[in-house]
Amino acid sequence: MRAYAGLARAAARSVLTYRLNFLFGTGALVVHLVAMLALWSALLDAGRSVAGFTLPEMKAYLLIAFGTGFLVSIFGDFRMASRIHSGMVALDLVKPVDYQAARLAESTGGVVAEVGAVAVVWVGVVTFAGPVAAPGWPQGLLFAVSVAAVVPLKFLVVYLSTLLCFWTQNYLGVFWARDVVVSLFSGALVPLALLPGWFQATAAVLPFAGITSVPALIYLGHVRGAAALGLVGLQLAWAVVLWYAARLAWRGAVRKLTVHGG
């Protein structure tokens, strides 16, 4: 455990080392958030609602989508991809830690910095764009669990796609493809309720909804009680399934490893 705690701390420190990079990254996502807020404010003015979303609810949804989109995003995939590409991964393979768990620890370390940034942005948005809907405490507690489950779930989606670098030797294409799939199927782009029925049905069984849609709907109280518990259970189940799927993928990936020179 000491090793993984150390890795998480080192990752958090690395993020803070590149403050400017961190600020620009945050800034870009904030611009996107502000644009979405403006768009939905225009669409939902005068008390209108779309697919069950009123304006305060939609604001809350966008804030959560921003938050879960931000988690597990700054430290991890590009670093891992570049280490695979450059062969630096060789050095990770001679450390007495589990590769997958070590990357999870690093991503979790990054989350500490990310949570701080998300909190600042939330306070800013609520200050300037007015109050958002807030849940009662049992729903709030379930929301907290659901958000916590986002971290391993999102990590694994990112990790699995990054493992593809062992085959593709290029990460950017993988990154773009994943970004499109995740933002669409997670409900980060638009709430899943706005999409066609067949799409919703597909998204409901895939792991991606657990990254944005599930915590957001629980926060808003659109799903409650047993249904909400079921969705959190599905998040956790997916995390477990993907954890072992990633182990399997790793076994194949490491056989593909080619390190030239040095």
Place this chain on the structure above:
Amino acid sequence: MALVEAEGLRKVFRLPVKEPGLGGAVKHLFVRRHRDVVAVDGVNLVIEAGEAVAYVGPNGAGKSTTVKLLTGILVPTAGRVLVDGVEPHRDRRANARQIGVLFGQRSQLWWDLPVRESLALLRDMYGLGAREYAERLERFDAVLDLGDLLPVLARKLSLGQRMRADLAAALLHDPRVVYLDEPTIGLDIAVKDRVRAFLRELRAGGTTIMLTTHDLGDMEDVCERLVVIDRGRIIYDGALAAVKDRFARDRRMHLVLAEPVPHAVVAARLPRAEVVAGGTATEFTVVFDRFGHTAGEVIAALLPLAEVVELRIDEPAIEDVVRKVYAGELSLDGDPA
């Protein structure tokens, strides 16, 4: 049982074959052709505990690939590796605890952290106690002069500083086997000496060392056994001194004389050496067998002709031996293997 055992070790990389130009790239999208490159071809290697082995070969001979197979980084295509009973690529974590690895061209320090933090992180990874850790740091400080480097960010280190810090990182957990892949590459003489002194001390302490290098000084200072690999196969495995005495015999003495002397006159004074005329009439290079002549004899022979103004001696290099072997000029066969 030996500490490190490799048997019939083979590694084949599959590389895509692309025809030149855009047309080739497009064609490759539809018709995939691959070429198998055999990097390591049936290597057998046994290293006993406490041995120091120099692993040598021309670029691309398969040195680094062998090291990566022995350390478990790469999965062998065929054959088997055992390091103290552990199969490295199957049981990476158990293997990692007993080995130390240094790649001269890659740093294992955390780029954005001070050296101290990297070492503390490794301490946590290997589960070292506070006292053990402090003792090791002290020892490293004594030989590698580490103290000044500890608060510096890894990315701000010079190459020599980086290598010293990397050595400490590779050896912090006091591994039984150490694989060093070109640990002195690009270092100046002072740092090189320090690194070699450190490796000698390490060997004296009973650590098993496998050293990949192009530097004869490294090998002579640290190792007693030489293994030469060429095109993925081991072509020599035996005592380092034996190879040196047999094949690395030619010293080259570069001389500048005070006044011009005809080449033939110089050559006549040194019948058993080869004399090569330099760029000007006062410059010569004398190539002589270090067992046939001493350097003093060569100078003594030339002094009656003219005063020697400048003098430089190139020592024979194992590299030259390897190059000759590679060029087919020399066979190491028949040596004790």
